[in-house]
Amino acid sequence: MNDEIVGQITKCLLLLEVQHDNKDVLHVRHTNGTVLQFGIKEFAIVTGLKCKGNATDFSYPESTxxxxxxxxxxxxxxxxxxxxxxxxxxxxxxxxxxxAVQMTILYFINTFMLCHLGETSIKIEEFLMVEDSTYELYPWERLHSIS
Structure with missing residues (x-):
């Protein structure tokens, strides 16, 4: 599937996100009214992203x-x-x-995977990981370990 279609589908899904208290699960309202739920394991299966590994391998020089x-x-x-x-x-x-694709990925990381609050600062490492595609290798089970 090409990047443009993936970006459009992901943006549509995220705009259909249902607000709820459980920050470990993404809830998306399907067009028929059904609420779909995705946990980190389902997310890893669907996206192919890793959930295990060494988070300390993902650092960048301060001036990047x-x-x-x-x-x-x-x-x-x-x-x-x-x-x-x-x-x-x-x-x-x-x-x-x-x-469009990179901003969608960054949005998804910050609204679902890291569950940041509204005024939480986004680390430059998150932008850089999306730009160089190393977010695909990051061990997302270690959600709060980006440094």
């Missing part, structure tokens, strides 16, 4: 710039918050298909 940050948040002098990311994601003004 993020293309996504520079392109989509050029006026930001401080950290980007989850609420700022969500606002930008919902607007959906992407320069390229690659940006």
């Amino acid at each position: 710039p993020s293309r996504l940050l520079q392109r989509h948040f050029p006026d930001s002098t401080a950290c980007i918050t989850k609420s700022c990311l969500i606002q930008h994601f919902v607007m959906g003004n992407w320069d390229t298909t690659q940006d």
